[in-house]
Amino acid sequence: MGWLEAIVLGIVQGLTEFLPVSSSAHLRITSAFFFGNDAGAAFTAVTQLGTETAVLIYFFSDIWRLLKAWCVGLVRREDRGYDFRLAWYVILGSLPIGVLGLAFEDAIKGPARNLYLNGAVLVIFGLILAAAERYGRQRRGPDQLSLRDGLVMGCAQAMALIPGVSRSGGTITAGLFLGLERAVAVRFSFLLALPAVFASGLTQIPDILDPTSADVQGGVVVFPSVAQMIVATLVAFVLGYASIAWLLRFVENHTIYVFVWYRVLLGLIVVLAVSNGVVPAT
Template identity: 60%
Template structure:
C-alpha cells in the first residue's frame, strides 16, 4: 500500500463512518476506482477504531454515566429503575445480533460481500428505505423514551451493515425513524450502539491486516496514520451530523446514496471497474 492510498482511505473513513452512506462501501469503491484494488475488510475494521475513538471522546460524558449507572444497578434497585440503566442494557443487548452474525458469516463478509455489484445495489436500495423512514416515521420520541424492543430492532438493523453499502449508521437511523424516534435521538443512539461491535471488530482484525500477502498490505506506520486521520475527521463529522439532523431531513443522504449506487452499477456494466 502506498502512503497516498493510506491517507486517502483514512480521510474517506473519517468522512463517511458517521454519515448514513456506508464507510465500508466508500472504502471499497474508492479503492477500486483510484487504486485498482481492494484495501480489504480488515483495513476497514482497523481504521474504524479511529472513528470509534472519536465517538468515545465526543460522548465520553454520556458513556461514563451509562457505564457507571450499569455497574451501580447490580446492587441498587432504585438505579435499576432509571432510564440510563435501561439504556445501557439496550446497547449491550442491541450489540448481540451483529456480534453473532459477524462471527457466523466472517468469510462471506470478507469475500463475496465486498462484490461491487452488491455494494452498488445496497447503496440504492437502502438509500430508498432511509428516504421512506424519513417520510413515514413519526419522529416524536427521544432517547429517554426508548424501550427494549427499540434497542433490539436497531440492533438487528445494525447487523445488516455487515454488508458493505448498507451503512451501520444508515441502518440504525432508518430503523430509529421507522419506530418513531426523532432524527437526533436515532443518530445519537446509533453512535452509542456502534461502539462495542466496532471496537471488537477492529481489535480482532489487527492481526489480519498485517498478515495479508501481497503488495497492498499496509505497513504499521501507514495503518496508524490512516487510523489517526480517520479519528480527527470523524470527530468533526460527529459534531456536524448531530447539528444537521436536528434541523434538516436526511433526504440529502438518500439522493447521494442513490446517485452513487447507480454510478457504481454503471461503471460495472461498462466494464470500467471490476466487481471483485
C-alpha cells in the same frame, strides 16, 4: 499499499463513518476506482477504531454515566433507573452484529465485497431510508427509548456487514420507522456502534500485522504497513470527531434526503461502471 492510498482511505473513513452513506462501501469503491485494488475488510475494521475513539471522546460524559449506572444497578436493584436500562439496550443491541459477523465472516471478506452488490445495496437501502424519513412519526424523545428499540436497531445495524447498507444508515432508518426523533436515532446509533466496532477492529489487527495469515477472498487485496495503518487511523479519528458535531447539528434542523439522493447517484454510478467493465466487480 502506497502512502497516498492509505491517507486517502483514512480521510474517506473519517468523513463517511457517521453519515448514512456506508463508509465500508466508500472504502471499497475508492480503492477500486482510484487505486485498482481492494483495501480489504481488515483495513476497514481497524480504521474504524479511529472513528469510534472519536465517539468515545465526544460522548465520554454520556458513556461514563451509562457505565456507572449499569455497574451500580447490577449491585443495587433500587438504583436501576433509565440510564441502567439504556446501557442494557446498547449491550443487547450490539449482539446481532457480533453474532452474525462471526457466523458469516468468510462471506463478509469475500462475496459481500462485490461492487455490483455494493452499488445495488446503496440504492435500495437509500430508498428505504427515504421512506423512513417520509413516514416516520418522529414523536418519541430521548427518554422514550425501549428494549424493543435497542433490539430492532441492533438488528438493522447488523445488516451493515454488507458494504453499502451503512451501519448508521440502518440504525437511523430503523429508529425513524420506530417513531424516534431523528436526533435521538442518530445519537443512539453512535452509542450502539461502540461495542461491536471496537471488538471487530481489535480482532482484525492480527490480519493487518501479519497479512499472510489473513483469510482473504476476492480480487486484488493490498495491505498497509503498520505505519500506514496508524496514520490512516489517526486521520480517520480527527475527521471523524469533526463530523460527529456537524452531523448532530445537521439532523436537528434538516431532513436526511440529501444523503438518500447521494446514495442513489453513487450506487447507480457503481452499478453502471461494473456493468460496462470500467472496474471489476471483485
